Amino acid sequence: MDEMLPFFGYCLLMSGTPGPNNMMLVASGAHHGYRRTLPAILGINTGNAVQTFATCMGLGALFVAWPLLHEALRLGGTLYMLVLAWRLAASxxxxxxxxxxxxxxxxxxxxxxxxxxWVRSITIASVFMPAQLSLPAGALLVSGIGAAIGFPCVSMWALFGAAIGRLLSSPARRRAFNVIMAASLALLALLLLR
Known part of the structure; x- marks a missing residue:
C-alpha cells in the first residue's frame, strides 16, 4: 500500500487541477446543474479508465515508436479544444x-x-504500474484506482460550476461567463500545445 501512495497523489493532482475536462465541467455545471452534468462526469471517468488501461497494455509504446503519431494527436486535441471553446463562446x-x-x-x-x-495515462503506464502483478491485472488496478480518485475530483468542478451558476441570472453575466470559460479552455489548449 505504501508503494501506491505516490500514485494516489498523482491521480489526485491530475484529476483535481485545471484542465480541459474540468473547464468543460465548470461550464456545464453552471448552465445545467450537477445532475444534468453527471453523464459528462461519468464519461470523463470511463474514457480515462479505458485510455489508461489501453496505454498500460501497450498503446503508449506506439507513441514511443512513432513520435509523429503523438504530435498529430496533440495537434488534433488542441484543435478540438479550440472548437469546443468557440462553441461555448458563441452559444x-x-x-x-x-x-x-x-x-x-x-x-x-x-x-x-x-x-x-494522454500525459496522465502515459505517466501511469510508465511510472506507476505495479511490477508484482500481471500486465492485465496491473492495468486494471491502476485504471480502477484512477477512476475512483477522479470521480470526486471532477465532481467538485461541476459542483463549483453549479454553485456559481446561480450568479448568472442575467444574459450579460452568462455571456461574460461563457467568454471567460471559452478563453480559459482556449488558453489551456494553446499551453498544452507547447
Whole structure:
C-alpha cells in the first residue's frame, strides 16, 4: 500500500487541477446543474479508465515508436479544444437555450484527443504500474484506482460550476461567463500545445 501512495497523489493532482475536462465541467455545471452534468462526469471517468488501461497494455509504446503519431494527436486535441471553446463562446445566452451539454459518449471520446489525459495515462503506464502483478491485472488496478480518485475530483468542478451558476441570472453575466470559460479552455489548449 505504501508503494501506491505516490500514485494516489498523482491521480489526485491530475484529476483535481485545471484542465480541459474540468473547464468543460465548470461550464456545464453552471448552465445545467450537477445532475444534468453527471453523464459528462461519468464519461470523463470511463474514457480515462479505458485510455489508461489501453496505454498500460501497450498503446503508449506506439507513441514511443512513432513520435509523429503523438504530435498529430496533440495537434488534433488542441484543435478540438479550440472548437469546443468557440462553441461555448458563441452559444446563446437566453435562459431557454443554454449551451449544449456534453453527453456521456462525447465526454468519454474527448479523452482520446485530450492532451492532459494522454500525459496522465502515459505517466501511469510508465511510472506507476505495479511490477508484482500481471500486465492485465496491473492495468486494471491502476485504471480502477484512477477512476475512483477522479470521480470526486471532477465532481467538485461541476459542483463549483453549479454553485456559481446561480450568479448568472442575467444574459450579460452568462455571456461574460461563457467568454471567460471559452478563453480559459482556449488558453489551456494553446499551453498544452507547447
Amino acid at each position: 446563446p445566452v437566453v435562459h431557454d437555450r443554454p449551451p449544449q451539454r456534453l453527453s456521456f459518449a462525447e465526454a468519454a471520446l474527448f479523452q482520446a484527443v485530450n492532451p492532459k489525459s
